[in-house]
Amino acid sequence: METALDIKSLDVRYGPVRAVRGIDLMVPMAGITALLGANGAGKTSTVMAITGVVPVTSGTVSIFGRDMTAAAPDAIIRAGVAISPEGRRIFASLTVEENLILAGSAAGAPETAAALRVSLMERFPILGERRRQLAGLLSGGEQQMLAVARALMSEPRLLLMDEPSLGLAPQMVDAVFAIIEELRNEGISILLVEQNAALALEVADHAVVLANGEVAAAGAPANLTGEDILKSAYLAA
Amino acid sequence: MDLLLQQIINALSLGGIYAMLALGLAIVFSIVRLINFAHGEIMTFGGYGIFLAMAFGFPPLAALTVGIGAALMMALAMERAAFRAMRGADVVSLLITSFAVSEILKVLFQNGISARPVPISFPASWSGTYQLAGMNIGVAPTVSILVTLTSLSLLTLVLRRTSIGMAMRAAAEDFEMLRMLGVRANRVVAVSFAVSGLLAGVAAVIWTAQRGSVDPVMGFFPVLKAFIATVLGGLGSLSGAVAGGFVVGLLEVLTQAFLPDGVSPYRDAIVLGAVIAILLVRPDGLLPAGDGSRS
Amino acid sequence: MKTKSILMASAIAALAGTAPADEYIIGVMSAQSGYLAPYDGPAYAGFQFCIDEMNANGGLNGTTPVKLIVKDTRSDIAMGVQVVQEMIDDGAEFIVSSADADPTIAAAQITAADMIPTMTFAGTAPVLTQVGPHVFGSYPADNQQAAVLAVYAREQGFENVWLVKSPDSAYTLGGPEYFGTAFSTLGGNVVGESNYSLNQPDFSAIVTTIQGAETAPDLIVTWAWEPDFPAFIRALRGAGLDTQVMGGDVLDTPTVRGLGDVVSGVIHTSGGYPDEGSAYADFVDRFKAATGTEPDNNYYVNGCDIAHMIEQAVAAAGTTDPAAVSEAMAGLENGQAVMSNFTFAGTDRMPLRDVVVARISASGEKEFILRQPADLAILPAP
Numbered sequence: 080m081e082t083a084l085d086i087k088s089l090d091v092r093y094g095p096v097r098a099v100r101g102i103d104l105m106v107p108m109a110g111i112t113a114l115l116g117a118n119g120a121g122k123t124s125t126v127m128a129i130t131g132v133v134p135v136t137s138g139t140v141s142i143f144g145r146d147m148t149a150a151a152p153d154a155i156i157r158a159g160v161a162i163s164p165e166g167r168r169i170f171a172s173l174t175v176e177e178n179l180i181l182a183g184s185a186a187g188a189p190e191t192a193a194a195l196r197v198s199l200m201e202r203f204p205i206l207g208e209r210r211r212q213l214a215g216l217l218s219g220g221e222q223q224m225l226a227v228a229r230a231l232m233s234e235p236r237l238l239l240m241d242e243p244s245l246g247l248a249p250q251m252v253d254a255v256f257a258i259i260e261e262l263r264n265e266g267i268s269i270l271l272v273e274q275n276a277a278l279a280l281e282v283a284d285h286a287v288v289l290a291n292g293e294v295a296a297a298g299a300p301a302n303l304t305g306e307d308i309l310k311s312a313y314l315a316a
Numbered sequence: 317m318d319l320l321l322q323q324i325i326n327a328l329s330l331g332g333i334y335a336m337l338a339l340g341l342a343i344v345f346s347i348v349r350l351i352n353f354a355h356g357e358i359m360t361f362g363g364y365g366i367f368l369a370m371a372f373g374f375p376p377l378a379a380l381t382v383g384i385g386a387a388l389m390m391a392l393a394m395e396r397a398a399f400r401a402m403r404g405a406d407v408v409s410l411l412i413t414s415f416a417v418s419e420i421l422k423v424l425f426q427n428g429i430s431a432r433p434v435p436i437s438f439p440a441s442w443s444g445t446y447q448l449a450g451m452n453i454g455v456a457p458t459v460s461i462l463v464t465l466t467s468l469s470l471l472t473l474v475l476r477r478t479s480i481g482m483a484m485r486a487a488a489e490d491f492e493m494l495r496m497l498g499v500r501a502n503r504v505v506a507v508s509f510a511v512s513g514l515l516a517g518v519a520a521v522i523w524t525a526q527r528g529s530v531d532p533v534m535g536f537f538p539v540l541k542a543f544i545a546t547v548l549g550g551l552g553s554l555s556g557a558v559a560g561g562f563v564v565g566l567l568e569v570l571t572q573a574f575l576p577d578g579v580s581p582y583r584d585a586i587v588l589g590a591v592i593a594i595l596l597v598r599p600d601g602l603l604p605a606g607d608g609s610r611s
Numbered sequence: 612m613k614t615k616s617i618l619m620a621s622a623i624a625a626l627a628g629t630a631p632a633d634e635y636i637i638g639v640m641s642a643q644s645g646y647l648a649p650y651d652g653p654a655y656a657g658f659q660f661c662i663d664e665m666n667a668n669g670g671l672n673g674t675t676p677v678k679l680i681v682k683d684t685r686s687d688i689a690m691g692v693q694v695v696q697e698m699i700d701d702g703a704e705f706i707v708s709s710a711d712a713d714p715t716i717a718a719a720q721i722t723a724a725d726m727i728p729t730m731t732f733a734g735t736a737p738v739l740t741q742v743g744p745h746v747f748g749s750y751p752a753d754n755q756q757a758a759v760l761a762v763y764a765r766e767q768g769f770e771n772v773w774l775v776k777s778p779d780s781a782y783t784l785g786g787p788e789y790f791g792t793a794f795s796t797l798g799g800n801v802v803g804e805s806n807y808s809l810n811q812p813d814f815s816a817i818v819t820t821i822q823g824a825e826t827a828p829d830l831i832v833t834w835a836w837e838p839d840f841p842a843f844i845r846a847l848r849g850a851g852l853d854t855q856v857m858g859g860d861v862l863d864t865p866t867v868r869g870l871g872d873v874v875s876g877v878i879h880t881s882g883g884y885p886d887e888g889s890a891y892a893d894f895v896d897r898f899k900a901a902t903g904t905e906p907d908n909n910y911y912v913n914g915c916d917i918a919h920m921i922e923q924a925v926a927a928a929g930t931t932d933p934a935a936v937s938e939a940m941a942g943l944e945n946g947q948a949v950m951s952n953f954t955f956a957g958t959d960r961m962p963l964r965d966v967v968v969a970r971i972s973a974s975g976e977k978e979f980i981l982r983q984p985a986d987l988a989i990l991p992a993p
Contacts, residue, residue, distance in 0.1 A: 130496045156498030168493040170486040177482050184479035185498040233498060319823040326815035333812075423644070431648040432864070433837040437871025445851030452822070456849040457815060526813075526849070528841035528870045537810050572807075572816035580806040581778050 081144055083108050083237045083268030084129065089138035091124045098124040100292040101138065104270075105285070106237065111259070111269045113279040113300070116289035122272045123165050125289075126239050129270075130162055131155045142237060156185065161235035165242045165272070167226040171215025175206050178214050178225055182232035192232065199228045220251030227258060238262060241272045256282060318451050323573045324566075329457035331565020332464030335558045336519045337542035338549065339471070340512030342557035345546070346488035346605065347508045349407050350399060353414040355542070356535025357421035358394065358513055362387030362520030363530035364425065367434050376438055383524070384517035391513025395506060403505070425532035433531035436524050460522045467518050468558060471511065475554075480507055488554060488605070541568075548591050550601025559602050564591070635671060635931050637662075637705045637921070638680045638698030640718060645686025649837075649864075650710035650910055654732035655681070657906065657914030658707065660898055661949075671922045675931065684709060688717050695721045703727065704933050707917060710910065712736035712781040719746040726934035728924070730917055733910055735860070736781035737993035740960040745937040749917050750909075751951075752961035753782060753834070753859065754993060755985035756880040757789035759966035760857055762986060763878075764830060765797040769855065772801055773821055773828035775835060775843065779809040785993075786834030786859045792991040794832075802826040811839060814846040822850060834859040837866055848873040865907050868975045875975075881967040882909040883950035884979045890949045909950060916948035920962075923947070951982075959993065 084106040091099035099121040106112040114122050127133035129140055131152040140148045142158050150158070170178050179199065183192030200207030203224045209217065214225055223243055230238055240259065244252040252275075260282055263269055273279035280286060280300040288296040288303070296303060337355065344352050365386025369379035398417050402410055442459075445452045475481035480503075487494045487504050495501050516535075523538065524530055542557075545564045549556025567587045575583060595601070639658070642651040662677050670676035680701055682694035691714045695706055699721065706722050708715040710733035719742040722729045730747040731739060737752040764772070772794055774787035791801045803824050805817040821828065831854050835843055840862060847856070855876070862879035885891040891912055898906045906912060923946045925931055928939035944956040953962040968980040 132492050132495050151500075152495045153498045153500050156496070162496050164493065164496065168490055170489050170493070172489055173482060173486060178486075180479065181482045181486055181494075181499075182497045184483070229497070319819060322819045322822070323816055326813065326819060329815065330813045426644055426648070431644065431652065433649075433841065433866050435841065435866045435869030435871075437869060439872075442849075444849070452851050454815070454846075454849045454851070456845070526842065526845055527838060528845045528873065529838045529866055531838055533810075534838065538812055541812065569813065569816045572813075573820060577804060577806055581808075584808065 081108060082106060082141075083110075083143060084112075084270060085141040086125070086129070087139045087141075089125065089128060089140065090136040091121070091128045091133060092136045093124075097136075098292055099128065102287075102289065102292070102294045103297075104287050104294075106268050106270050107284060109263060109266045109268055110284040111263050111271055111282055113276075113283035113286040114270060114272045114289065115274075115276045115279060115286060116295070118274075120289040121292040122289055123241055124292075126162065126164075126241050126270070126272060129155070129239060130160065153185070156233055159234075159236035160239065161230035161233045161237075162239040163223075163226040163230045163241065163243060164239075165245070167219075167222045169214045169217075169222050169225050169229065171213065173214055174211055175214050175217070175225060176210040178229050179206075179232055182229040185233070195232060195234065199231060203228050220247050220254070223247060223251070223255055224258075227255075231262075235267065237268045237270070239270045239272075242274065243271070244273065244275050244278065252278070319573075322451065322453070323569055325453060325457050325461070326573075327566040327569035328562070329460040329464075329565075330569055331562035332461055332468075333519050333522055333538060333561075334542050334545050334565050335561025336464060336467060336515040337539055338545035338557035338561040339468070339554060340515040340519075341539075341542055341546050342549070342552060342554050343484065343488070343508045344512050346552040346554065347484070347491055348399065348403065348410070348505055350410040350414060351407065351543075352394075352399075352512070353411065354394060354398075354418040354421060355512065355516060356533075356537075356539035357418050357425075358387050358390045358516040359520045359523070359535035359539065360425060360530065360532065361390040361421070362517040363436075363524045363534055364429060364434075365517075366521065366524055367436055367530050370436060376442075380521045380525075383521050384514065387517030387520055388510055388513040391509045391516065392506060395509040399509075400502070400505075403501075422532050429532070431532065433529035433534075435529050437528070438525055442525065456526050460526065463518060463522060467515065471515070480504075484508055484511075485554075488552065544588070544591055548594060548601060550604040553601060553603050553605035556601050556603035556605065563594075563602070567591075633675055633931075634678050635675045635704060635925065636678050636680065636702045637707060638695065638701070638703030639682070639707045640684050640691055640694060640698075640709045640714065641681055642686040642709055643683040645684075647684070647686040647709050647711055647714070650733055653906065653908055653910040654710055654914040654917075656902070656904070657898070657911035658732075658917055659914075660901065660911075661915035661918035664897075665918060665922065672926050675925060684714065686714075688714050692717050692721055699725070699727065704931055705921060705936065706730070707732060708734075710734060712739040715739050715746070716742055719743060726937050728933060728937040728940055730920070730940075732917070733913055734782075735961075736785050737959060737961045738781055738785070741993070744941065744960070745933070746960060747920075747940055747955070748961035749920060750860070750882050750913055751880075751964040751966050751985075752993075753786045754789040754793075754991045755961075755963065756859055756966050757786055758793045758985040758990050759983060760832075760878075760880050760968060761790050761793035761797055761799070762989070763968050763981065764794065764832075764857060765799055769830040770799055771826055771828045772799060772830045772832055773824065773854075774801060774804045775807065775817065775831060775833035776804065777807050777809055777811075777835065777839070782859070782861070783809070783834045783836070787832050789991040790832045790857075793989050796989050800826075802828050807835070807839065807843075809839065811842070814839075814843040815850070817843070818846045818850045818852065821847075821854075822852060828854060830854065831856045832858065834861065836861040837864065840867060841870055844870065844873050844877070860909065862971075863908055863969070863977070868971055868977060871975070872973075874971050875973040877971045878980070879969060879971070881969050881977075882913055882964065884967045884969065884977075884982065885912075886979070894949045912950045916950050916953070919948045920946060920953065961993075 086104040088101045362383045366383035369382035545560035546557045549560030571583045641655040684691040695718045706729045708718040712734040715731040715734045719729045726745045733750045735753045740746045776787040777783040857878045863881045924940035928935040951965040967982045970978045
């Protein structure tokens with residue numbers, strides 16, 4: 080079976096610090112894999128290594144069957160990967176619309192990008208209403224919507240979502256998760272990094288728990304829920 | 317009153333040059349965290365470009381174009397030869413690299429061209445005056461202000477309206493995120509150097525047109541002032557750099573014009589004192605760079 | 612340390628086996644880079660050229676061969692002090708110092724202990740010789756230049772002068788002040804003064820101040836050098852002021868003459884002028900033939916004149932003993948040199964020499980106006 084993302088024995092080091100230690104990770108086609116773990120467990124390092132902005136020390140990263148271990152970020156994005164990063168990292172001094180234009184200019188053709196922008200603003204009406212506002216003036220939830228919409232501008236087949244619920248009001252969290260399920264139903268494969276394990280496991284097809292840079296547990300959510308290992312991973316930090 | 321107005325024109329003219337240099341520094345700094353000490357040599361090289369073009373018999377306007385082109389090429393060459401290899405290094409390593417580049421270029425200018433200033437002779441019509449509301453106003457400061465404003469507006473237009481401009485503004489805020497959108501890093505960095513080189517070239521043109529000579533350390537002093545301007549405006553903030561440039565120019569001209577003679581040896585100290593006072597009140601500068609300094 | 616160096620030097624000399632006992636060692640400070648390089652470079656070239664000529668004929672006075680020790684100072688005063696010490700350790704009996712007052716004063720403090728005669732390449736601030744009786748100028752001093760220029764300016768009918776000066780160097784400050792003193796003595800008025808900093812970015816504020824002066828000056832005098840003078844004159848002419856500008860000998864350079872229309876009519880002092888058939892013109896031809904370089908400013912010929920001054924001082928002293936040479940130099944009267952003759956006797960060891968007044972023509976040529984020594988009656992005190 081072809082997988083959207085297949086990581087084998089991934090190591091990521093920052094100088095002497097070994098943030099990720101030989102992990103295996105897989106995202107099935109049109110599935111959601113939840114990547115769980117405490118702060119500092121190596122989740123974000125893994126995501127950054129997939130995008131190519133943090134170099135892979137050893138191991139392999141295959142995306143839709145192609146080895147992209149040493150590829151530059153722009154090649155990885157063109158291969159169909161997009162990211163909604165931790166902390167959202169929207170461009171605060173650009174308008175909502177400019178954030179989207181910029182994401183479109185890097186990836187797609189200009190004509191389809193304009194149409195895609197219109198459809199995304201229909202999908203996220205708040206972004207349409209505020210498209211001329213500086214993105215920095217949006218609320219946290221709205222910024223998260225923008226981060227997702229911006230990622231969708233490159234029409235990805237694999238979406239990396241790093242802590243999408245962090246710091247959001249409960250209704251916004253629900254809205255975000257509704258979108259995640261919607262995207263999956265549209266056929267997008269998703270790697271979902273979450274601290275809110277209960278929420279993530281509700282939508283995930285598959286889950287991997289990291290602790291101290293290593294895989295502490297992996298499997299279907301049903302098998303993981305209630306397992307002590309999950310608790311210990313969260314308490315480890 | 318007339319006197320004050322004329323001094324304000326002088327201040328705008330000088331401040332405009334500082335603003336362009338400071339903006340060039342800020343664009344590069346905001347994207348690659350490089351405090352480019354060799355920026356002055358980009359400007360000097362532009363000046364020599366004008367000199368050589370005129371020595372080869374180019375008409376003055378063509379020579380100015382050559383000067384701007386020379387500065388642009390120097391900025392790109394610097395990025396390719398010295399700074400690309402250092403991409404991602406810490407601020408101090410980058411700063412020291414730029415010191416080295418600056419020193420090497422100064423020695424090359426001195427030994428390859430001349431340790432003495434070389435003269436640049438522009439037509440007399442470029443240094444006349446005209447009457448406006450009963451005042452004699454110099455052509456040179458007026459052209460300087462116009463060129464500065466045109467350059468800054470064109471650049472604003474490019475930054476606001478084009479996708480590479482958006483990419484540069486975004487890169488100033490969060491370069492890594494921009495790369496995660498699939499934007500090619502080398503392209504944005506090269507364009508940022510090119511823009512800073514263009515601005516230094518325009519500054520070199522105005523500077524040499526006003527001063528009439530080029531020497532190996534020509535760029536050092538104005539760029540030093542531009543550094544102060546970028547700090548004053550808020551390090552890494554593009555609009556802050558422009559504001560800082562004009563403020564430094566204004567302070568310099570006004571202290572020159574209105575301080576009593578006895579105090580004038582302390583003029584630089586007074587200007588720097590005023591800058592420090594402003595920074596005490598606004599530690600992040602006049603128009604800080606927001607939270608874009610995430611590394 | 613010092614003894615050791617001398618031992619080393621003697622050892623090296625002994626090993627080389629070529630140094631005759633009566634060789635005269637002259638140490639030369641020469642800035643190869645920095646702000647002094649444009650002056651030290653030509654001065655040293657001229658000096659070496661004439662020393663070589665003398666050595667080809669047996670040395671000073673045909674009997675005392677000269678050995679030069681040349682060290683780069685990078686225009687840095689601390690570096691200058693260090694190289695002077697090294698040159699003394701290596702046996703230097705005469706020091707030729709950089710072309711400005713400040714490095715010369717610093718060097719003279721090192722040479723004072725042994726009374727080693729110290730002569731500046733082209734420093735013209737008369738204060739520089741006040742360090743001690745072993746320090747000498749070579750070029751006509753600022754106060755002489757200013758006095759001659761002031762006489763000329765008054766003769767031309769100028770009444771009101773504006774002085775543009777910089778307290779950053781003795782030269783840029785002293786020249787205009789001496790001019791102001793002499794000009795006032797001759798009945799003229801100083802109607803205003805402006806201060807600038809060396810390498811000041813912009814002169815428009817000063818020009819605007821001059822424009823707004825209560826009494827408009829009919830003459831502006833500055834001892835500014837490059838790149839400040841080009842910047843100032845462009846700003847001045849750019850503001851529509853066509854006031855006559857006069858300046859010091861530092862304006863006597865191809866760079867200033869190359870500035871085009873803005874410098875047309877500027878009048879400046881100079882140490883000399885190569886009239887046809889003069890010794891100076893002959894020097895220009897010989898130098899050009901030998902080196903291929905056109906000696907296009909007076910620092911070359913003045914460097915050569917320093918060689919002649921040393922030669923005559925050594926002849927007068929009858930020995931190469933440093934203190935005796937210092938004393939003999941101070942007593943020289945109407946000594947023969949190439950650019951002009953010189954007299955140290957009765958002066959403060961800044962030689963009394965002819966001053967030339969010249970004008971820059973519309974085509975950028977240097978035009979001779981007059982040549983005369985300063986009138987001691989109006990010579991401003993240092």
